[in-house]
Amino acid sequence: MSGVWRDGNQIELLINGEEYYPRVFERIRAARVEVLLETFIIFEDKVGMELQAVLIEAAKRGVRVVIAVDGYGTADLGKEYVAALTREGVKVHVFDPSPRRLGMRTNLFRRLHRKIVVIDGERAFVGGINYSADHLGDFGEMAKQDYAVEVTGPIVADLHTCTLRLLRPALAEPSPVQATTRATGEVRIMLLERDNDRHTTDIEEQYVTALRNAKERVVVANAYFFPSYSVLRELRNAARRGVKVVLILQGQPDMQWAQGFSRLLYNYLLRDGVVIYEYCQRPLHGKVALVDHEWSTVGSSNLDPLSLALNLEANLFVRDRDFNQQLHEHLEQLAAEHCKRFQLERLLRGYWWRAPLVFLCFHFVRLFPAIAGWLPAHRKNLQPLDPTPGPEPEPKPDPIVESVTKPCCYKEEKTG
Template sequence: MKRPWVDGNNVELLINGEEYYPRVFEAMSQARAEILLETFIIWDDKVGKQLQQTLIEAAQRGVRVEVAVDGYGTGDLPDTFVAAMTDAGVNFHAFDPQPRLIGMRTNLFRRLHRKIVVIDAERAFIGGINYSGDHLGDYGPMAKQDYAVEVTGPVVAQVHAASRRLMSPVLEPPSELRPVTEPTGNTTAVLVERDNRMHSTDIEVQYLEALRSAKHRIIVANAYFFPGYRLLRELRNAARRGVEVTLILQGQPDMWWVRALSRLLYNYLLRDGVRIHEYCQRPLHGKVALVDDEWCTVGSSNLDPLSLSLNLEANLFIRDRSFNQHLYEHLSSLSSEKCKPVTLERMIRGYWWRAPLIFACFHLIRQFPRIAGWLPAHRQRLRSLQPEVQPQGDLNEGNT
């Protein structure tokens, strides 16, 4: 069952860690009753330590603090880091923690990839930014370009319910905080999740509906771009009917194979008028898009097989002209000043020998989720951690 779009919200775009971390840490420091936090990654660096200290201080003043991390993405976090929080009263949970096999992590698929914070059931943060120093410009050339939103208003009730539902098996006692539902602005919004049960295609469906209705412009900025045929077809069809379709993709990827796979799709899109720009200033980690003058989305979902078919994801979908215009101006500046355009002439060089490779790779990768489904499934659950302190401990090796 789809969630309804709700009016009366205020949504503010936050670009990179420089804008995100001060706002989310300030909100946590002002929490009175409850903090629910979900993330894929926490590093034991200056950002992770600031998060740790902020959560400890909140727990010490009586705030209920529930943290859910992914057992793969945060698998290298030291036990000492976690113990400092749990000793202070923070409830720390890992999603599908698994032991290592010959030193390698085995819980590769079906990850908790959502990035959500809910403060006192009245303020929420949703996006793609983890708690690690590589989301700050001073990290160097590999600092990530990324986005999140800060939200107040009735839609926060949807975010709070989603986070509470994920954590319900480990919430003792269950959360009884009632969300604040008074209007705070003029934005219409809805939270859309992707899971492996009842909502396996919900985020993709929202994209498809928006692309089909597009009349004059589409901009998609996405870090890991390898969607299925339906989404590719709608992008191409939009360009064919005169919509200006622009893709901003990785030109300086954090993983070499990301650009290689995305480029397998370029010919298909370029020949029908889709514009492709590769962002080359730093690795692109964003997952944002806009259509026409009103529709936007910001969240954790990439447009690749992992996000669209395996991971737990969450995106906020937004209808607001002012927000749309702000995002449009930012992405237009990004594409014109910090990207390299990709031309069809450049992509068709050597196409005669690459065509069979493209065909084989596309269909193999599109079948990847099904292949992954043949592997032994990990138990998709949260495990509350009370780690034994070890100087070089591993989160998954603690005493749970």
């Protein structure tokens, strides 16, 4: 179940791949019964190969290992990589794969963008970090800045249920574990999903409520920032009330167009006192925020039309002063040492000729999810990924999982 505050949890912030990968791989190596893993991207680099190795080790010990990857984000995973997993009993599923057209991936919208790992029903990981070497500092100047959390306690049962709900139609047997509800700490946490069924606006509404009730400070660090008008309005209103509102956005973008859209909104926010920094050390891929001294969130959801209106997302919302303060100190240091601040005067120069463009672009992007909704909707069905050639099984529509997926996997040049 999502949308319920759970007391009695423990949480640890993990910054970048340097902290995330060793921890999640260590936990998988210690798994006894079950590993469930969802991710947007697995690449066949040093991170993807280590993930493969720890999953195979777990399967050889008799652990049930089930993973789901996105058919767009993980379109380039090779047959041999998948075959090595499935030979040892790892169950690999793909969310909505489609063949390329003229060398381009075509299944652009309604992606499986969640990043969740649940181990033995006792601990879990949630965040924005994929399984690729570009989340490590030694990748170079395009290494991503990102965040995840490790949790234990009753919230793990919600994450276990959430992941099984996606996977269940493709699994022949039920989960062998009963997820824990035992308290392990004092942190209050809520899981919120975003899907295209009953939870279309849950994450967005939690942001709006927190911003509306903000009294002292708001800090948002988000990779792809082009939120709904409701979120923009509450950010601006909070600044007008005297709340210190700080945005940390991409200054060294991995996708230039995304930064361009974000900058269209700067004048609207700056003129009412919102402080905007651009992080310039490396591409920002994080999706974190905090309000006042207790409320925080970490997850997979960007504040853009894809995440807020199309993709499958999962965020944890946290009520804990220590975690909030830890995240605030980190983001404050990030802004002070590695960001440039935008000033209103800079943006106002020559703004008159850009105003009509800003208006048109904002309203097009704001209405984009509705436009995309005119496209044929994905039916919900998840099936195993079979690396061996052969006829594709006939897909069976299912009302639970959001996609038509086919056993297909092929190796092509990566596009990132």
